Amino acid sequence: MHRLFKNALGLRKCRAFAHDESGALIIFTLYILMAMIMIGGLAVDIMMAEERRARIQFTIDGATLSAADLQQTLEACDIMEGQFRSAGFANVHVNHTRNGAQYESCGVAEPDADIAVDVASVEGIGYRRVEAEASIRVPTLFMHWVGIDYMDLPVSGAAEERITDIEISLVVDVSGSMGNPSTSGETKIFELRKAAKEFFTAVVKNDPDDDSAITSVSIVPYYHTVHVGEDLLDQLNANGGTVSVQNPITNPPGLTSVQSEQQFSSCIEFTPNDFKSTAITPSQKLTRKAHFAYGSSSTRFPNYLQFECQEDRFDTRYAANSRPHIMVHRTEKSQLDAHIDTLTASGNTAIDVGMKWGVALLDPAIQPAVKTLADDTTIPVPSRVNDRPANYWVPSVSANPQDETLKVIVLMTDGVNTTQYGQTTENQYPYINFKNSPAPVWRFKNWSTHEGKRHDRWSVNRNMEWYDQYLIYVPGNSWSNRWYRPGDPNTSWDDQWYSTSEIPWDGIAQMDWVDLLDDFHVDYMAEFFWDEAERYYHSYYGWSTREDPMEDKLKASMITQTNWWQANTNLSEICAAARAKGILIYAIGFEVNTGEGPMRDCATEGDAYYFDVSGREISTAFAAIANHINQLRLVQ
Known part of the structure; x- marks a missing residue:
């Protein structure tokens, strides 16, 4: 009985122990603690x-940059080591492959090196590329508890x-506002x-004996137009030819x-359609x-006519106001510097026309x-650029655009x-087509030899003056009264009318509109030739009455305007066409207070390639552009 009691008591204790949960949380806490240690570890x-x-990535990046420098004389493996x-990495081994072959002079095999770096360098004329790979083994402090030792x-x-070969078009504003003071205290054109010139120093570094990689620069100065220059235009289709006059007198x-x-x-x-294409063939x-x-503030030649396209024709009338032409693909810094020094400021602003020529000089057409x-x-123009502009980059031919000309x-x-002035559509007005039409004006061939003399019917009771050389035909x-000779523009008493029989045919020659417009600005020509005589021949030439001023009608017949809105549209079109061809466009707004939008729109990647600067900051902008062109690029 006693034994049976003890057995029953033991059974009750076992059952109590089995149902006892005290101390279970400690075990769970130990598991959680181990997990936390593992996660923290x-x-x-x-x-x-x-x-x-x-640290190693930073070291490899710095070493590859240094080794890829074309001015670097050390081997890539030496630089890497x-x-x-x-x-702070003392135990390192570098394995160097140079142009596909093992390079033996760098390093000694160290199988137990902490870091092993494989370097591959490829170089040729005008380029060097360095690649490096390393696999590092880092011992673990905690993860080895789960079998991960490294x-x-x-x-x-x-x-x-x-x-690479680089072609640059520098398209610069030389409008009148460029003559204004900059915030630097100098004029804007001085700062430009x-x-x-600092930009040329940075980018034009051509080896005179090496034509494998050349930088050429074209300069396109623009105001309300661009002076192309006869040398270039002679190679283009801009000279026309002789045409017969319809119904000559x-x-x-x-x-x-x-x-x-x-x-x-x-x-x-140019017409608006011309700005949709990069090419001029x-x-x-x-x-x-x-x-x-x-x-013009002046009435007539000889000294101060402000022509829309002011050329220096070795004539004293124009030399003071002549403008520099486009400089085509130069490779010598001295020539570029000299051309930049000739820039002067005057006139309106036609950014679209400047850009059109800048792009055309990069187009292979x-x-x-x-x-x-x-x-x-x-x-x-240097002979070494006779294959320029080069072809555009074609992705199907070369995977890397930098393998081609930049x-x-x-x-x-x-x-x-701003506003640009031009000519009307050809033959828009029947009485004037100043491009290629005879004018109803004859001129004495040797009028100056008659100065100080009296000539019967031709005498005007005074010495002959410049205004005595012209005769207007009034059919x-x-x-x-078929012929009219204007007299002194300041009077009306000595104007003369003549019959056809009184004209010395062998002593006069008909003028064309171009020659006539070379002597007078538009307003004054209209007033001098026709204002007094208008009532006599308005029915023939299509003019109305004196109440409708002659000079306004004449001016309207030959002048058209390109307003700022159309010019902005033109600029947007040519910039888009250039970007589509892979041309990089950097835009600089120099103390531009309003209207930055068109320039930002033009630049590659918008703000990334647009510089808003003032004063001497323009030099910083040019320096940044030069650095970007020349820069050493991390390609991975």
Whole structure:
């Protein structure tokens, strides 16, 4: 019985122990604690590994950049080893492959090295690329508890410097506001000249004996137009030819033929459609801007007519106001500097026209013209650019655009597009087509020899003056008043009328509109020739009455305007066309207070390639652009 009682008591104790849960939380806490230690240890191991990886990544990046520098004389493996040791990694081994072959002179095999780096360098004329890979093994402090003794982390980097052929169009504003003071205290154009020459120093580093990688720069100065220059226009289709005059005047004998393109100006008139294309081809028909002075404080030559396309024709009338032409693909800094120093400021602003020429000089369509200039030893375009502009980058031919010629435009302005003046549609008005039509004006061939003399019917009771050389033909008048000679523009008493029989036919010659407009600005020509005599021939020429001023009608017949809105549209079109061809466009707004939008819109990647600067900051902008062109690029 006693034994049976003891057995029952023991059974009750066993059952109580089995149901007793006291102390269970301690076991659970131990498991949680172990898990927390593992998670914290994992974070510590990862943090330590990442810190080491970041140090090695930074070291590899710096070493590849330094080794890829074309001016670097040390071998890539020596640079890599030196960088790692300087960073505190003493036990490192670098394996170097150079241009696909093992390079033996760097390092000694160290199988137990803490860090092994494989370096591959490829270099040739004008480029060097360095790639590096390393696999580092970092011992773990906590993760080895779960069987992970090491963490293997791959690190890689690459850098490249490549001096490719570079073509640059520097398109710069030389409008009147560029003559205003800058915030620097100097004029804006002074700051432009200085910054541009510093830019040339940075980017034009051509080896005279090495044509494998050349930088050429074209300069396109613009105001309300662009002076192309006869050398370039002679290679393009802008000279026209001789055309027959329709229904020439025979009594007295007049012009029977004229030149279809005047040769007084080398500026080109573009239509909106022209801005949709980057190309100007040698066969493309170009229309020269009309030779006229739209307005002037002066009345007539000889000294101060402000022509829309102000050319220096070795004539004292124009030399003071002549403008520099486009400089085509130069490779010598001295030539570029000298051209920049000739820039002067005046006129309105036509950013679109400047950009059109800047882009055209990078488009391969104009290459035959550049080749002709480069092959002509009498023209200072270097022979080494006779294959420029190069073809655009074609992705199907080359995977890397930098394997091809880099094409760059630097576009600078200090304002916004303003009004441009041009010519009307050809034959829009029947009485005037100043491009290629005879004018109803004859001139004495040797009028100056008559100064101080009296000539019967031709005498005006005074010495002969410049205004005595012109005769106006009025076919609608009677025979006795068929010819009109304006007298002193300040009086009306000595104007003369003549019959056809009184005209010395062999001593006069008919003028065309271009020659006539070379002597007078538009307003004054209208007033001098026709204001007094208008009532006599308005029915013939289509003019109405004196209440509707003659000069306004004449001016309207030959002048059209491109307003700022159309110019902005043109600019947007040509910039988009250039970007589509892979041309890099840097835009500089120099103390532009309003209207930055068109320039930002033009630049590659918008704000990333647009610089808003003032004063001496323009030099900083040019320096940043030069650095970006030349920069050493991390490519991985």
